[in-house]
Amino acid sequence: MTDLLIQLNEPQREAVVNTSGPTMIIAGAGSGKTRALTYRIAYLLQQGADPFSILALTFTNKAAREMKERVMQLIGDSNGRSVWMGTFHSVFARILRAEGHHLGYPQNFTIYDSDDSKRLIKSILSELNLDPKAYNVSFVLHRISNAKSNLFSPIDYINSPEIQTADAAANKPLTGEIFRAYNARLKRSDAMDFDDLLYNTNLLFRDFPEVLHKYQHRFRYILVDEYQDTNHAQYFIIKRMAALHENITVVGDDAQSIYAFRGANIQNILNFKVDYPDHNLYRLEQNYRSTKTIVNAANGIIENNKDQIKKTVWTENEEGQLIGLLRATSDSEEGTLVANSIFGHKMSKQLPNKSFAILYRTNSQSRSIEEALRRQSIPYKIYGGLSFYSRKEVKDLLSYFRLVINPNDEEALLRVINYPVRGIGKTTIEKLQVVSNESNSSIMEIISNQDHRLKDINRGTLNKLGDFATMLKSFSVQMESKSAFDLAQHITNSIGIIAALKEEDSVESVSRIENIEELLNAIMEFSEREPVASELGEDGVPARSLAHFMQEVALLTDADKKDDDENADYVSLMTIHASKGLEFPYVFIVGLEENLFPSIQSLGSRAELEEERRLFYVALTRAQEKVTISYAESRYRWGSLTMSEPSRFIEEIDSKYLDMPRRVVPHKKAVMSQLPFSNSIQKGVENKFSDNANSSQEPFESSDIDSFQAGMVVEHQKFGKGKIIQMEGAGANRKATVFFNGIGQKQLLLKFAKLKIIGD
DNA sequence: GAAGCACTACTTTTT
């Protein structure tokens, strides 16, 4: 036990050992926030607290997993395992699986992701004959999500004069009706969206006191990480659950609140002292991560915000290097400057790639950076972006699994009823939806019962529908007896998805097949990792079953995927949002331009601008040794060239921490653009050259169309080196299928593609 | 009912 405390500084130790009563830990960036929380849990366990009485809530699965691992390291495996540690969504989903029957939900309810939600809204719009342009799907979903996060039901929504006025002003007066229909359809599908996991948990605790008491008694200690990111629903549920023991500990940093756009309420952390007047307050202000330069520059930035809890973050670390500033004429040059700078640092200091991270405001910015890194042969890895689990083929197969587990899952059914193609077309599906709406029963029920209202569907089609239902039923039957992997493989083979993709025989279909294989591998791993099949999980779902796997997958994001190779050495690319909680020796923050960062959509209000500033604060404080920021004077956005000005955030950095632009790249052409007063016409001209100026001195010259042959090693201006897998066509239509390293297969029409032979 | 082609929105961030 003394061992445990010896590794902590004074305020951290205080925050760990005072385990009773409401506690707020305000922790600056890099001050050991997670450490304090982890040690507090470990300390509780050492003091003899029952692991089953501890609930720790985090914002991401990754944070929960890491915390669990660290607790288990500190106090040994057995006790740590039983602590409930997870995201709000996963913990509440678990409670709802066990208790949802009170609200009329089966244990096997489906969790819709935002993709499912959007599809559902789209189909409701067309049923209500509303113009999908007037009622933008994202807007509607955002409104609904906000309402649920604030615990508004559709009725509350429709009855709220403020909301109705706002919707009328936005020319979308029927949003409430869409909300009502949307919720009804979710219910009919035995499905909940992300926000329902919170909304329904609150409903459960509000309307079923005996259920609330059960969890109130059980969770003697409740700990919440990243409290500044909680929304109203989360806040309210925690408060209710903690009401009996009031042993609630929240950890957070108001300066790192970056999720207000999706309902996080910074007031929750500011109001903690009002909710619990007798609370203990601990401040962790010593930063162990970054240099003095970084800490002070970041402090200076955040001072521009009005809404904040005053605190003084300081560090004993050394002064360190100044913040670098790279100025580029175009987004592609920005990529080059960053890649060259990384290359330079690597060489002069003998650093591995994993010392570097490149952070950006939006995912779309990664492209120009990637191209530059590829040209410099610097390995990199992108975090976030299109998730593995949201790829079409993966979702298609997962939809079959979902349908096996929950036949009422309408979004899953609509996805796969005619994929792979089985002759059930749009007209038939529309007829089914009409009957489904009339009878308020799911499409699967209607098909299975050969409902008499289907009489105007012809016999051939009816048979096809029957076959589809029978096939799915046969899968469901096997759920009890087969392991997740065996069943998944059986389904994959039976539906013929691989055969359909092979038939297609395109470049994409090859990688789709690979993705399906990867999904099956993941299920195999899961089957091996999980305990014996006969054991029942706490929520009554058979372990190792497909249902169990699907429950885990529903709340996973790519950020939660384990690294393929722990020792792999690559530069990390991610959005600033995704970087929260991480640290890197060298950090590049790119695209510091007005309208991009801060985002154009944040310029409307002070609150939103302050959130962007906190985002910049988060980005800066990821760095241990050195920060380099960059901006481009022009950038391709929406496919066309736009001019941009340096971000106001650059000016907010105290100049004494800033290294003024200087020569960074050895190329003559690039140097000119570093000169502060070079005029824009010159820059425009240069820009044209800078694209191919990096990999070779000569202009890129394509080889003769007829000389290409399968097996040759070639170089593409954009994609780099690759190998020709296949050639087809002749003359102007001659096409090559090329596999590029790190990119994958591409089909190139040689007439257009700039392709050079570099070896046989 | 299916395949091919043209159009258009997309770029904020995520459980």
Next chain:
DNA sequence: GTAGTGCTTC
């Protein structure tokens, strides 16, 4: 620039 949607044609 691209991916996804919707329209048209067979």
